[in-house]
Amino acid sequence: MLLNQFLVLGAALFAFGVYGLLVRRNVVLILLSVELMLNAVNINLIAFESYLVSAQAVGQVFAIFVITVAAAEVGIGLAIVLMIFRNRKSANVDDLSLMRW
Amino acid sequence: MVEPILFVLMSMAALAGAVTVVAARNPVYSAMGLLGTLFSVAVLYVLQLAHLVAAVQVIVYAGAVLTLFLFVIMLIGVDKEEHWEEPLRYQRSFVAGMAGVVVLMAAGLTFFTDFDWVPAAVGGTDPSRTIGTVQAIAEPMFTDWVLAFEATALLLTIAAAGAIALAHYRRRPH
Numbered sequence: 001m002l003l004n005q006f007l008v009l010g011a012a013l014f015a016f017g018v019y020g021l022l023v024r025r026n027v028v029l030i031l032l033s034v035e036l037m038l039n040a041v042n043i044n045l046i047a048f049e050s051y052l053v054s055a056q057a058v059g060q061v062f063a064i065f066v067i068t069v070a071a072a073e074v075g076i077g078l079a080i081v082l083m084i085f086r087n088r089k090s091a092n093v094d095d096l097s098l099m100r101w
Numbered sequence: 102m103v104e105p106i107l108f109v110l111m112s113m114a115a116l117a118g119a120v121t122v123v124a125a126r127n128p129v130y131s132a133m134g135l136l137g138t139l140f141s142v143a144v145l146y147v148l149q150l151a152h153l154v155a156a157v158q159v160i161v162y163a164g165a166v167l168t169l170f171l172f173v174i175m176l177i178g179v180d181k182e183e184h185w186e187e188p189l190r191y192q193r194s195f196v197a198g199m200a201g202v203v204v205l206m207a208a209g210l211t212f213f214t215d216f217d218w219v220p221a222a223v224g225g226t227d228p229s230r231t232i233g234t235v236q237a238i239a240e241p242m243f244t245d246w247v248l249a250f251e252a253t254a255l256l257l258t259i260a261a262a263g264a265i266a267l268a269h270y271r272r273r274p275h
Binding site: 004005006007008009011012013014015016017018019020022023024026028029031032033035036039042043046047049050053055056057058060061063064065067068069070071072073074075076078079080081082083085091 | 108112115116119120122123128131132135138139142145146149150151153154157158161162165166169170173174176177192193196197199200201203204207208211212232233237238241242245246249250253256257259260261263264267268270
């Protein structure tokens with residue numbers, strides 16, 4: 001087993017996440033794409049930890065922290081999405097121009 | 102020999118799930134694609150002896166986060182058609198081209214150059230290495246990384262309080 005294939009998989013997942021983030025118009029799908037990107041980061045952390053086994057288990061501990069931050073981000077993000085939908089009856093980012101100058 | 106086969110299968114499943122996430126018209130299908138990606142990536146974690154992270158991935162991501170996504174998709178309404186005309190011309194193909202270039206550069210760097218930051222592990226997935234057990238994670242997490250641990254606890258508390266505050270927000274009647 002090599003390390004490189006995990007890095008390529010992580011890069012591919014990150015690229016798909018960026019594509020979804022920039023192209024989709026639904027706010028929920030944008031958040032789903034952000035989850036894809038966070039998963040790509042986790043793949044890299046776990047792969048490096050598996051090959052540079054460290055005493056402090058840095059990679060795996062940080063992966064768990066990333067998962068925690070992702071959970072917090074989804075909770076607050078979806079609450080905001082519901083709030084916007086309640087006020088403006090739309091979940092389309094093109095309609096949300098309230099804060100644009 | 103089983104590890105490369107498992108890697109190929111699971112990475113194909115993860116990429117198929119990622120394609121479903123970005124390409125599906127129905128948001129429920131996108132959420133199901135993310136579910137497939139998360140499970141495949143959890144199998145890849147087990148392959149690298151990160152057992153605890155794989156369990157957390159399945160429980161927290163596939164269990165809690167995805168359920169939350171499905172709830173919100175159902176509340177907003179799946180039949181809301183996402184309009185697909187592009188406000189910026191050629192944005193979609195331009196972004197796809199950029200993403201493809203990034204992946205090709207990463208693949209080229211890793212496969213066609215002498216790109217070994219770290220030497221490949223000798224033993225591969227040697228099950229005698231105890232790097233991913235609960236004990237191996239918990240001991241550094243509660244000693245070396247205890248400050249970060251407390252910070253995430255604070256973050257989760259603030260996030261939960263903020264979500265509840267947003268849900269209960271009502272504009273005051275004048």
